[in-house]
Amino acid sequence: MPSASSAATAAAALVLAIIAAVDAPAGEHAARVLLLVQSSPLAGVRYHEALALWEHLRVGEPLELLREPDNPYDSNAVRVEWRGRRLGYVPRRENAALAWALDRGMPLRARISALESHPNPARRIRFEVVLD
Numbered sequence: 001m002p003s004a005s006s007a008a009t010a011a012a013a014l015v016l017a018i019i020a021a022v023d024a025p026a027g028e029h030a031a032r033v034l035l036l037v038q039s040s041p042l043a044g045v046r047y048h049e050a051l052a053l054w055e056h057l058r059v060g061e062p063l064e065l066l067r068e069p070d071n072p073y074d075s076n077a078v079r080v081e082w083r084g085r086r087l088g089y090v091p092r093r094e095n096a097a098l099a100w101a102l103d104r105g106m107p108l109r110a111r112i113s114a115l116e117s118h119p120n121p122a123r124r125i126r127f128e129v130v131l132d
Contacts, residue, residue, distance in 0.1 A: 034130040042125040044088035050125060063110040063127055067102045107132040
């Protein structure tokens with residue numbers, strides 16, 4: 001479980017990235033800069049639909065991040081879905097800043113960033129989250 005200080009540090013880094021993007025001169029927005037917030041492996045692959053859907057997944061496809069504040073195992077839980085199907089979760093050690101941002105309505109987008117036929121299912125799918 002992440003310490004309170006590491007969660008606070010991650011949240012502070014996210015806030016600083018947002019402030020930097022918002023305060024950029026108007027001409028710089030024309031290129032549409034996306035800020036990478038996080039890149040992570042997908043957690044819980046064995047327990048949800050990721051392995052059953054493996055053949056259909058493609059790098060670059062959008063994912064949906066959904067908060068589960070009432071999750072009995074982790075109050076910072078962030079579910080990851082593809083086309084309305086649960087693939088897994090943001091890893092517990094990396095979910096505090098994303099949960100904080102989602103709870104505040106920040107415009108985060110996620111996508112599949114890597115697919116690898118690895119014998120360890122926990123290493124097969126990576127995703128990235130950007131601030132739009």
